[in-house]
Amino acid sequence: MAVTIRDVARACGVHISTVSRTFSAPHLVNPNTRSRVLACAEQLGYRPNRAARALITGRTYNIGLIVADIANPFFPPLIKAAEAQARKHDHHIFVADTNEDAALEEEVVRALAKQVDGVLLVSPRMSNALIEQLSREVPMVVVNRQVAGIPAVVMDVARGARTAIEHLTALGHHRLALVAGPRGSWTSREIRRSASATARTAGAELTIIGPNPPTEVGGLTVAEDVLRAGATAVLAYNDLMAIGLIEGLLAAGAEVPRDVSVVGIDDIMLSRLTRPKLTTVATPTAAAGRAAVDMLLAHGDDRRTTAHVHLQTELVIRDSTGRGPGPHSPADPGDVNAPGGVAS
Amino acid sequence: MAVTIRDVARACGVHISTVSRTFSAPHLVNPNTRSRVLACAEQLGYRPNRAARALITGRTYNIGLIVADIANPFFPPLIKAAEAQARKHDHHIFVADTNEDAALEEEVVRALAKQVDGVLLVSPRMSNALIEQLSREVPMVVVNRQVAGIPAVVMDVARGARTAIEHLTALGHHRLALVAGPRGSWTSREIRRSASATARTAGAELTIIGPNPPTEVGGLTVAEDVLRAGATAVLAYNDLMAIGLIEGLLAAGAEVPRDVSVVGIDDIMLSRLTRPKLTTVATPTAAAGRAAVDMLLAHGDDRRTTAHVHLQTELVIRDSTGRGPGPHSPADPGDVNAPGGVAS
DNA sequence: GACACGAGTGCAACCGCTTGCATTAATGGG
């Protein structure tokens, strides 16, 4: 059916190896022969079969991209950027969605391993140990996780969380809540660690709520916990949860930012469009996608690079955060909106 | 490096063909032998190389999924559903993003053709003729397009557009605008055709604005055109444009729905979360993704099915549409907020 | 004029796997 290298060879009166070399080692074939072969190939509509080539060379020119949830708006910009970057280097991308399931992650990596040159594991939920093991079966770059000996692209969410907490305490909030992300998320742990430390330094109280599914519903359902904790400001694991949380707070009669300030993380497109517009920590997702692909493709060249790329985050202040009760006032700690006195 | 069928055969003391049959034709091998082979394979961590298998069988167990823009929130739910459905049938998915570029679509289909069992072309921008031609090189299912002789999944946007226009005229609007989508979009043409017919029937005026890029910015930039046309109600090609349009109208001093009613199409997640919440025509994107995969995989069985799957759409009325000036009243046509009667 | 050399091409093995056919052993019927 399809036209093969043999058809071209026959049509052109040369041996198949010459046709092969015309495409994969042009300098080895006489310019005249070469152009003749190219003409035949073009005319027959010949396209090399990559799978067949991969069988010998071991290079598939495919990349696996594994994400927790394609429908989570955090991922599409990353996928898009990765796909564009990959195609720029003539690679194709397999996309797999693991539904936040660690076991599925493993299964998918294994299933893809043989037909890709490498795997991009984005925001993995599986254990570090398993990642290390899998990385021995197939080249791997991890995004949003630090694993010893494995190339990684990480966004500096720790710094982002610190900035966010500082923003909130500077606004006069001292009863804070952190709405954590899913179990197994390195990012969530980082945020938690950093937020806790920052809150402690600032002398603020931080209630941690979670783990939770990193979705709008996940945010919505913890609204009551937030209120019960008496928090006047919340940092959420991601924007989706922050938005859900705002909905939930509203449903419970609390307005944002009047009664509660909310900060998200990611700066997904949505965040600019909801009302109130969401204050959030912007993460460079597209850059991460590109960087991850670049690392994966470079990986082959000089072995054991194991570089880590750190990408900066940035607090984007919009309308979901406002003044808090002010510096610690012993008086009337129940009324979170009381204009507060001074402390330290 | 990797463990092959030969390693298993050697470890197990059988011929490679027996190992092969153990996996791809189990009924041909003795149950005892079979379990021995399986044990060896398991122990060595053997996984069949699909690319090698495909070389002989012609079946790759891969599917190509080509979309115009991964970052457009319309697509992720479709991609997610398609991926899940594909994996249910043990297939993997290549995702490619064409940036709304028809030429790139063609290139990507060709590049993918050899390593997939079929291609899902979602909301294509290329011509019907080209689609027909490409479909002779690789099995294809088209989503959101009708092409003679090619299996398709189409959402009934024509009916959606009609319902939307009827909704608006029933609210008393008679100067309408349609913000069209990108050139090459079948959906946009369908919407236009249906909206025009419906408006004519209802005796309403319909200004068509476009084509436009199907993005938030695309919607934002036509806000002035909408106002200049004197429209009090707008149907947009998709939600993203509707949301951009609302922003643009607001920036120009027109409130939604007080001054202008806006209806979107798609019902992306965003639409529930913006303020005002968007009235929109819900399209079953996830169902479309699943259906398309099913058609592609069934396609092989009984040739020339060329079935077309039609999926229904549904108007979801939220807060971006409100009463219009009412039945054609020569009096005070300037005050779009006059409490209007209802016609018919 | 013999020789070394490099450029260009052909030859054939092989990548990991499937599959039609041959071979062998076990089974049942007459």
Next chain:
DNA sequence: CCCATTAATGCAAGCGGTTGCACTCGTGTC
């Protein structure tokens, strides 16, 4: 007890390419 069947396995060709090696020519050198 022999033969035809059937079940189970081995054999080897081949899928569409790549690549080390051998071969054939000019060409330049001494």
